[in-house]
Amino acid sequence: xxxxxxxxxxxxxxxxxxxxxxxxxxxxxxxxxxxxxxxxxxxxxxxxxxxxxxxxxxxxxxxxxxxxxxxxxxxxxxxxxxxxxxxxxxxxxxxxxxxxxxxxxxxxxxxxxxxxxxxxxxxxxxxxxxxxxxxxxxxxxxxxxxxxxxxxxxxxxxxxxxxxxxxxxxxxxxxxxxxxxxxxxxxxxxxxxxxxxxxxxxxxxxxxxxxxxxxxxxxxxxxxxxxxxxxxxxxxxxxxxxxxxxxxxxxxxxxxxxxxxxxxxxxxxxxxxxxxxxxxxxxxxxxxxxxxxxxxxxxxxxxxxxxxxxxxxxxxxxxxxxxxxxxxxxxxxxxxxxxxxxxxxxxxxxxxxxxxxxxxxxxxxxxxxxxxxxxxxxxxxxxxxxxxxxxxxxxxxxxxxxxxxxxxxxxxxxxxxxxxxxxxxxxxxxxxxxxxxxxxxxxxxxxxxxxxxxxxxxxxxxxxxxxxxxxxxx
Amino acid sequence: xxxxxxxxxxxxxxxxxxxxxxxxxxxxxxxxxxxxxxxxxxxxxxxxxxxxxxxxxxxxxxxxxxxxxxxxxxxxxxxxxxxxxxxxxxxxxxxxxxxxxxxxxxxxxxxxxxxxxxxxxxxxxxxxxxxxxxxxxxxxxxxxxxxxxxxxxxxxxxxxxxxxxxxxxxxxxxxxxxxxxxxxxxxxxxxxxxxxxxxxxxxxxxxxxxxxxxxxxxxxxxxxxxxxxxxxxxxxxxxxxxxxxxxxxxxxxxxxxxxxxxxxxxxxxxxxxxxxxxxxxxxxxxxxxxxxxxxxxxxxxxxxxxxxxxxxxxxxxxxxxxxxxxxxxxxxxxxxxxxxxxxxxxxxxxxxxxxxxxxxxxxxxxxxxxxxxxxxxxxxxxxxxxxxxxxxxxxxxxxxxxxxxxxxxxxxxxxxxxxxxxxxxxxxxxxxxxxxxxxxxxxxxxxxxxxxxxxxxxxxxxxxxxxxxxxxxx
Numbered sequence: 023x024x025x026x027x028x029x030x031x032x033x034x035x036x037x038x039x040x041x042x043x044x045x046x047x048x049x050x051x052x053x054x055x056x057x058x059x060x061x062x063x064x065x066x067x068x069x070x071x072x073x074x075x076x077x078x079x080x081x082x083x084x085x086x087x088x089x090x091x092x093x094x095x096x097x098x099x100x101x102x103x104x105x106x107x108x109x110x111x112x113x114x115x116x117x118x119x120x121x122x123x124x125x126x127x128x129x130x131x132x133x134x135x136x137x138x139x140x141x142x143x144x145x146x147x148x149x150x151x152x153x154x155x156x157x158x159x160x161x162x163x164x165x166x167x168x169x170x171x172x173x174x175x176x177x178x179x180x181x182x183x184x185x186x187x188x189x190x191x192x193x194x195x196x197x198x199x200x201x202x203x204x205x206x207x208x209x210x211x212x213x214x215x216x217x218x219x220x221x222x223x224x225x226x227x228x229x230x231x232x233x234x235x236x237x238x239x240x241x242x243x244x245x246x247x248x249x250x251x252x253x254x255x256x257x258x259x260x261x262x263x264x265x266x267x268x269x270x271x272x273x274x275x276x277x278x279x280x281x282x283x284x285x286x287x288x289x290x291x292x293x294x295x296x297x298x299x300x301x302x303x304x305x306x307x308x309x310x311x312x313x314x315x316x317x318x319x320x321x322x323x324x325x326x327x328x329x330x331x332x333x334x335x336x337x338x339x340x341x342x343x344x345x346x347x348x349x350x351x352x353x354x355x356x357x358x359x360x361x362x363x364x365x366x367x368x369x370x371x372x373x374x375x376x377x378x379x380x381x382x383x384x385x386x387x388x389x390x391x392x393x394x395x396x397x398x399x400x401x402x403x404x405x406x407x408x409x410x411x412x413x414x415x416x417x418x419x420x421x422x423x424x425x426x427x428x429x430x431x432x433x434x435x436x437x438x439x440x441x442x443x444x445x446x447x448x449x450x451x452x453x454x455x456x457x458x459x460x461x462x463x464x465x466x467x468x469x470x471x472x473x474x475x476x477x478x479x480x481x482x483x484x485x486x487x488x489x490x491x492x493x494x495x496x
Numbered sequence: 497x498x499x500x501x502x503x504x505x506x507x508x509x510x511x512x513x514x515x516x517x518x519x520x521x522x523x524x525x526x527x528x529x530x531x532x533x534x535x536x537x538x539x540x541x542x543x544x545x546x547x548x549x550x551x552x553x554x555x556x557x558x559x560x561x562x563x564x565x566x567x568x569x570x571x572x573x574x575x576x577x578x579x580x581x582x583x584x585x586x587x588x589x590x591x592x593x594x595x596x597x598x599x600x601x602x603x604x605x606x607x608x609x610x611x612x613x614x615x616x617x618x619x620x621x622x623x624x625x626x627x628x629x630x631x632x633x634x635x636x637x638x639x640x641x642x643x644x645x646x647x648x649x650x651x652x653x654x655x656x657x658x659x660x661x662x663x664x665x666x667x668x669x670x671x672x673x674x675x676x677x678x679x680x681x682x683x684x685x686x687x688x689x690x691x692x693x694x695x696x697x698x699x700x701x702x703x704x705x706x707x708x709x710x711x712x713x714x715x716x717x718x719x720x721x722x723x724x725x726x727x728x729x730x731x732x733x734x735x736x737x738x739x740x741x742x743x744x745x746x747x748x749x750x751x752x753x754x755x756x757x758x759x760x761x762x763x764x765x766x767x768x769x770x771x772x773x774x775x776x777x778x779x780x781x782x783x784x785x786x787x788x789x790x791x792x793x794x795x796x797x798x799x800x801x802x803x804x805x806x807x808x809x810x811x812x813x814x815x816x817x818x819x820x821x822x823x824x825x826x827x828x829x830x831x832x833x834x835x836x837x838x839x840x841x842x843x844x845x846x847x848x849x850x851x852x853x854x855x856x857x858x859x860x861x862x863x864x865x866x867x868x869x870x871x872x873x874x875x876x877x878x879x880x881x882x883x884x885x886x887x888x889x890x891x892x893x894x895x896x897x898x899x900x901x902x903x904x905x906x907x908x909x910x911x912x913x914x915x916x917x918x919x920x921x922x923x924x925x926x927x928x929x930x931x932x933x934x935x936x937x938x939x940x941x942x943x944x945x946x947x948x949x950x951x952x953x954x955x956x957x958x959x960x961x962x963x964x965x966x967x968x969x970x
Binding site: 026027028029030032033034035037038040041042044045053067069070071072073074075077079082083085086087089090092093096098099101102118119120121122123124125126127128159160162163166170171172173174189192193196197234235265266267302304317318319320321322330331332334335338341342344345346347348349350351352353 | 741
C-alpha cells in the first residue's frame with residue numbers, strides 16, 4: 023500500500039479549516055491540568071450546572087417519571103412526586119407512541135411543537151405555526167442544519183457579527199462557505215453601525231461572493247449587549263434591502279440583567295413592521311433549554327422557527343432532519359416544560375418561581391460583580407453584561423507582553439490566557455477565538471462561577487492581571 | 497427584490513439530491529391516514545417501543561435517578577428503587593461535573609468511554625482504547641460525521657452493499673460524494689461476491705472516482721443476513737488490497753435469531769488476522785442503544801470506535817464533535833448501562849435477564865412467523881431473517897401490475913406498498929428505497945409488530961397480496 027486510505031492529507035479540507043476556540047487550546051490545556059490534579063475554574067463554556075447551578079426541580083421530576091413511567095403505578099408515588107408532575111408526565115407520555123424510547127416525527131413531537139408555538143404567540147403577540155417549528159438536539163444542531171441548507175459553495179457568504187460565537191465561523195467553514203465579518207463597536211457598548219455592515223457586504227460582493235444571510239446574536243455572545251427595538255428594526259430593513267436571510271440566535275433571551283432593555287424577538291419586530299417586510303423577510307429563529315435559568319446543556323434540546331420560508335424548502339429541511347430520525351425525546355419533553363412551565367395555582371408553581379428567580383437574580387448580581395471586578399484591574403476595560411452569560415473585557419497588553427507572546431509562538435491574548443490558567447486555574451477563551459479588531463485583545467469568561475466563590479475568583483484574577491501588567495510594563 | 501434570498505432554486509444542491517425512503521412518500525402517506533383516524537401499523541422504521549416493546553426496567557430506574565438525584569435524598573427512595581439502581585445512578589453522576597444537565601467532554605464522559613472499551617475487550621478479546629471511542633447522539637450521527645470527514649468532493653466514492661440502509665446513500669449525497677453500489681446476492685441468502693465488488697470498484701475508478709471506503713452492514717439491514725467469519729475476513733483482505741477504509745455498521749449485533757452464525761465483529765476478525773492487516777486496515781465500528789433488546793431509539797445514544805486512524809485525524813474528528821459541544825448526557829448514561837448491564841449477584845440481575853431474554857426470544861419467534869408468512873403468499877419469496885429486525889421479501893409483480901403502476905406515475909414497488917397501506921394500514925418501505933437489481937421488486941417490513949398481533953398482520957397482508965396478484969394476473 024502506498025499510503026493509508028485515510029491520511030491527514032486526504033481528509034475533507036473543510037474539516038481541517040474549521041476552528042472552534044471554545045474547546046480549543048486553552049480548554050485542552052485546562053483539562054490536562056485538571057487530570058494532573060490542579061483545581062480548574064472552567065469559565066470557557068456557558069455550562070451553568072458544571073458551575074454549581076442546581077437544576078429546576080419540577081422539570082426534573084417530570085423527566086424522571088417519563089423515563090420510568092412504572093413509578094406512576096407504584097402506590098407510593100405520591101410520597102416522592104407532586105401531583106402536577108405526575109399529571110405533566112402523563113401529558114407528555116400521551117403525546118409519544120411508546121414513551122421516550124420511541125423515535126418521534128423527525129421535527130419533534132407535534133404536541134410539543136404546538137406548545138412551542140403557543141409560547142411564541144404569547145411572547146410576540148403574533149401567530150406561530152407548529153409545522154414551521156422543528157425541535158433539535160440543542161440550538162446548535164438547528165443552526166448547523168440551516169447553514170448547511172443555505173450554503174452551496176465558497177462563493178456563498180454569511181454575514182456574522184464580530185466578536186462572534188465561533189459556532190458560526192466553524193460551521194460556515196465546515197459547510198464550505200465564506201465568513202463575512204461585521205465588527206461591533208466596543209466603544210458604543212458593542213452596538214452596530216449599518217454603514218459599516220454595508221461596506222463589508224460591498225467588499226464581499228466585489229470579490230464575487232453571493233451574500234446569502236446575516237446572523238444576529240441577541241443578547242450577544244460573547245459581547246453581552248441586548249439589541250434595542252430600533253436596532254433590530256434597522257437590521258431587518260437592511261436585510262430586506264440587501265436580500266439576506268436573517269438568522270436570529272436568541273438562545274439567551276431569558277438572560278437579561280437590566281430593566282432598560284428587555285429582550286425583543288426578531289420575529290416580533292418583523293411582524294410589527296408590516297408589509298412588505300412581514301411577508302418578504304426570511305427568518306430563522308433559534309432557542310434552547312441550555313441557557314437561561316434552565317441551563318440544561320447536557321440534555322441537548324432546542325428548536326428553530328421558520329418565517330417566510332417556502333414550503334418546498336421546509337420539506338427539504340424535514341427530509342434532511344429525517345436522516346437522523348428524531349431529536350432525543352427526553353430533551354423534547356424538557357423543551358415542552360420550558361415553554362410551558364408551571365402556572366399560578368399549580369402545586370409546583372411557588373417552588374418553580376422561587377428557584378428560577380433565585381438563579382436569575384444571582385446571575386444579575388454576578389454580572390455586576392464581574393464587570394466591576396474587571397474594571398478595577400490594571401489595563402482592563404469591560405462593558406457591562408446586559409444579557410447572555412459572558413463578560414468580554416478588553417486587555418490593553420503592553421508592547422513587552424506582545425513581544426513575549428511572539429517569542430513563545432502564541433497570539434498575545436492566548437499567551438495571556440495560558441498564563442492566567444497556569445497561575446490561577448481560571449480557564450477562559452482568548453478573544454481571538456471570537457474575532458476582534460487588529461491589535462485589540464480580549465478574553466471571554468462566563469459569569470457563572472458560584473456566587474460564594476466569585477469575589478475570590480475576581481481577586482485571584484486581579485492579582486494575576488495586575489502582576490502580569492506590571493511585569494511587562496516595567 | 498428580484499427573488500427571495502432563499503428559494504428552492506438556490507439552496508444547497510446536495511440537500512436536494514439526497515433521498516431517505518424510510519421516512520419518505522409511504523411514511524408521509526401513512527402519517528396522513530393516521531391523522532384521518534385510520535389505524536396504521538408502522539413497520540417502516542425499526543422503532544421497537546412504538547410497537548409495544550417495553551423498556552428494560554433497571555436502566556430506566558437509573559435514568560430516572562440521574563434526572564432527579566434529589567430522590568436519593570428522600571427517606572422513601574428504597575420503596576421505589578432497588579439499591580443497585582441507586583448505586584449505579586451515583587456511579588454515573590460521579591462521572592459528570594454537574595449531573596446530566598452539564599455538557600461533557602465532546603467525545604462523551606471518559607468514565608463511560610472506559611466502560612465501552614471494557615465491553616469491546618470482553619467481546620473481542622483484544623484491547624480497546626477509550627480515547628478512540630466517541631459517544632454520539634445515536635449511531636447515525638457517528639456515521640454522518642465519519643463520512644463527512646472522509647468525503648472531499650464528488651470524486652470520492654464510498655462502496656455500499658445494495659440493498660442498503662438509505663442513511664448511507666443519503667449521507668453520501670449530503671456530503672457531496674459518490675455512491676458505489678455492490679449488489680448482494682439474494683439467491684445466496686444475500687451473500688456477497690468479491691469479484692463482483694472488485695468490478696464495481698474498477699468501473700468507478702475508470703470514471704475517475706477515488707474509492708475511499710467500504711460499508712459493511714452486519715447483521716444486514718434491510719436484508720437480515722449475518723456475515724460468516726470467512727466472509728468478514730475476505731472483506732477485510734479485500735479492503736487491504738484495494739486501500740479502503742472499512743465502516744462496520746454493527747448496530748444489530750444483539751439481534752441474532754439463529755445459533756449457527758453468531759455475531760462476530762469486524763474488529764475481532766481484523767485483530768485475529770494479525771500483521772499487516774491488524775496495523776494497516778483502518779476501521780470505524782458503530783453501535784447503538786436503539787436496537788437489540790434495548791430498542792431505546794428515542795434516547796439517541798451510540799458510539800464509534802476507531803482502529804488504525806492516525807492521531808491527527810482523531811484530533812480533527814474531536815474538533816468537529818466539539819462544535820456540537822456534547823452528545824446528550826442521559827443517552828450517554830444509557831449507553832454505559834448497555835455495555836455494563838447488571839451482573840450475576842446484583843439485585844436486579846434476574847429481572848434484567850428475564851426481560852431481555854423474553855424480548856429476544858419473542859423476536860426470534862416473530863422472525864420465523866413473518867418469513868413463513870411471506871413465503872406462503874402468492875408471488876412472494878423471502879429469505880429467513882438471521883439477524884437485525886427486518887424482513888425483505890421479493891415481490892414477483894405481474895406485468896399488468898407494473899403497467900398499472902406506470903399509469904399511476906409510481907415505481908412498481910411504491911405502487912404495491914401504497915395499495916397495501918390503503919387496504920390494510922400496514923406501512924412498509926418499498927425496496928427501491930434501499931436499492932435493488934433492475935426489474936426486481938421488494939418491500940421492507942420490521943419484525944416488530946407485537947407477538948399477539950402478528951398472525952393477524954400476516955393474514956391481513958396475505959389477503960391483500962393474494963388479491964393484488966390475482967387481480968393483475970387475471
